[in-house]
Amino acid sequence: MSEQKGHRPLILISNDDGITAPGLRVLVEEMSHLGEVIVVAPDKPQSAMGHAITVTQPLRLKPSHIFKGIKAFECSGTPADCVKLALDKVCDRRPDIMVSGINHGPNYSINVIYSGTMSAAVEAAVDGVQAIGFSLCDYSMEADFEPCRQHVRHITETILKHPLPYGTLLNVNMPKTEKIKGVKVCRQASAKYAENFDERKDPSGNTYYWMTGKFINLESEDNDTDLWAIEHHYVSIVPTKFDLTSNSVIQHLKQLI
Amino acid sequence: MSEQKGHRPLILISNDDGITAPGLRVLVEEMSHLGEVIVVAPDKPQSAMGHAITVTQPLRLKPSHIFKGIKAFECSGTPADCVKLALDKVCDRRPDIMVSGINHGPNYSINVIYSGTMSAAVEAAVDGVQAIGFSLCDYSMEADFEPCRQHVRHITETILKHPLPYGTLLNVNMPKTEKIKGVKVCRQASAKYAENFDERKDPSGNTYYWMTGKFINLESEDNDTDLWAIEHHYVSIVPTKFDLTSNSVIQHLKQLI
Numbered sequence: 001m002s003e004q005k006g007h008r009p010l011i012l013i014s015n016d017d018g019i020t021a022p023g024l025r026v027l028v029e030e031m032s033h034l035g036e037v038i039v040v041a042p043d044k045p046q047s048a049m050g051h052a053i054t055v056t057q058p059l060r061l062k063p064s065h066i067f068k069g070i071k072a073f074e075c076s077g078t079p080a081d082c083v084k085l086a087l088d089k090v091c092d093r094r095p096d097i098m099v100s101g102i103n104h105g106p107n108y109s110i111n112v113i114y115s116g117t118m119s120a121a122v123e124a125a126v127d128g129v130q131a132i133g134f135s136l137c138d139y140s141m142e143a144d145f146e147p148c149r150q151h152v153r154h155i156t157e158t159i160l161k162h163p164l165p166y167g168t169l170l171n172v173n174m175p176k177t178e179k180i181k182g183v184k185v186c187r188q189a190s191a192k193y194a195e196n197f198d199e200r201k202d203p204s205g206n207t208y209y210w211m212t213g214k215f216i217n218l219e220s221e222d223n224d225t226d227l228w229a230i231e232h233h234y235v236s237i238v239p240t241k242f243d244l245t246s247n248s249v250i251q252h253l254k255q256l257i
Numbered sequence: 258m259s260e261q262k263g264h265r266p267l268i269l270i271s272n273d274d275g276i277t278a279p280g281l282r283v284l285v286e287e288m289s290h291l292g293e294v295i296v297v298a299p300d301k302p303q304s305a306m307g308h309a310i311t312v313t314q315p316l317r318l319k320p321s322h323i324f325k326g327i328k329a330f331e332c333s334g335t336p337a338d339c340v341k342l343a344l345d346k347v348c349d350r351r352p353d354i355m356v357s358g359i360n361h362g363p364n365y366s367i368n369v370i371y372s373g374t375m376s377a378a379v380e381a382a383v384d385g386v387q388a389i390g391f392s393l394c395d396y397s398m399e400a401d402f403e404p405c406r407q408h409v410r411h412i413t414e415t416i417l418k419h420p421l422p423y424g425t426l427l428n429v430n431m432p433k434t435e436k437i438k439g440v441k442v443c444r445q446a447s448a449k450y451a452e453n454f455d456e457r458k459d460p461s462g463n464t465y466y467w468m469t470g471k472f473i474n475l476e477s478e479d480n481d482t483d484l485w486a487i488e489h490h491y492v493s494i495v496p497t498k499f500d501l502t503s504n505s506v507i508q509h510l511k512q513l514i
Binding site: 045047048049050051052053054055056058059060061080081084085087088089110112113114119122126127128155158162164165167168171183185186187188190192193195196197199200202206207208209210211213237238239240241242243244245246247249250253254256257 | 302304305306307308309310311312313315316317318337338341342344345346367369370371376379383384385412415419421422424425427428440442443444445447449450452453454456457459463464465466467468470494495496497498499500501502503504506507510511513514
């Protein structure tokens with residue numbers, strides 16, 4: 001990890017499914033072709049953690065040997081914690097890029113705000129590191145990542161060559177299909193979940209609730225969204241930002257307040 | 258909570274400091290002047306939970322009697338869980354508005370992405386409910402909320418009268434000061450935290466890390482940011498959205514991929 005090796009890009013990897021997830025292994029394999037890899041990933045699944053960070057508890061970091069020849073650590077915190085800790089305590093030079101995933105399950109459309117995968121990438125981007133979140137639209141731990149490999153590599157190589165402006169990162173989703181038709185640069189589709197909590201009784205007769213939800217597409221037939229791309233077997237790439245200001249509402253609001 | 262009472266606005270309230278937080282009480286008091294109030298708040302502090310939701314665990318909901326004459330529940334989940342559960346299981350009509358807070362501590366600038374307060378408000382907005390997150394820039398549980406009251410009420414009344422377009426909500430921060438100068442509609446200031454994990458040894462001699470960070474303002478002297486407003490003793494209002502697409506990068510990226 002010395003500066004002398006600086007000619008190979010340093011690639012920081014994390015995820016939210018935990019260090020043993022098959023999707024992470026695929027990402028490590030592909031990134032190893034592109035540069036020197038460091039992995040700091042959660043020691044347990046952290047899906048739907050949003051951008052949670054751990055401020056009231058200490059964090060643990062433990063070396064992991066599950067990737068042969070790769071410097072890797074498992075961390076007791078959230079995906080965002082992993083990236084913060086990696087940048088401060090693990091990497092002895094700035095990573096050229098941070099990649100997150102490959103998530104088992106989609107992070108397109110409104111899923112981006114709940115996504116632990118994307119929170120890791122956002123965390124890196126806020127710190128000024130190029131960042132990409134990769135997700136495969138298949139929740140299975142036995143998901144087939146083979147069709148993803150070339151796209152993951154190509155998109156990462158492109159960003160290494162042509163860095164994004166500060167304040168932006170990529171949200172990449174890949175369809176569950178044997179034949180990916182191509183790649184589309186998209187906007188985030190408007191959608192929401194219609195909640196429907198399952199109301200149950202525990203063995204003591206007390207009520208508890210389990211979250212279930214139905215994904216509701218709020219879009220018309222526009223073909224420029226990530227949802228459209230995925231449904232039509234394309235890889236979707238949404239350039240994503242963390243400045244949440246709605247500029248269009250600023251003027252309107254100034255007249256009211 | 259019958260439809261007959263429908264002429265009074267229904268106001269759903271949550272927070273991330275937990276149901277016993279003084280800031281929540283202030284919000285409940287002020288909102289009671291404006292409409293019928295329902296509170297569903299976390300049963301313990303949930304700061305920095307970002308937009309975490311609970312999908313792998315059941316949730317509990319328990320009636321609370323800490324607000325006299327107010328229908329209130331404490332929930333075992335995150336702020337976003339509270340709102341989801343409130344909308345599905347507690348409210349028997351759609352709230353006219355959802356307000357979150359008043360947070361003990363700032364949620365301006367990049368804090369918005371870590372904020373449990375804002376995640377509750379975002380959750381409501383995604384579901385199509387008008388929403389505002391309120392924060393006082395004072396972490397103390399003994400913080401003085403008196404100067405905030407009139408602004409909280411005025412801003413909420415304004416949004417009840419003039420609803421925001423779908424996809425937007427407000428992030429309101431209030432300065433810690435006896436004399437608030439006024440209200441500014443702002444953009445989110447660019448900033449980040451420079452992490453500096455405190456490395457310690459536990460009683461068994463094993464290393465652990467505790468997150469600390471220094472807030473770094475990345476802005477020049479522009480006076481249109483939330484950070485500027487707060488530093489100059491104004492209330493900042495940032496119209497906030499959850500479509501994270503960076504439209505300016507879409508065209509650029511299409512040429513590269």
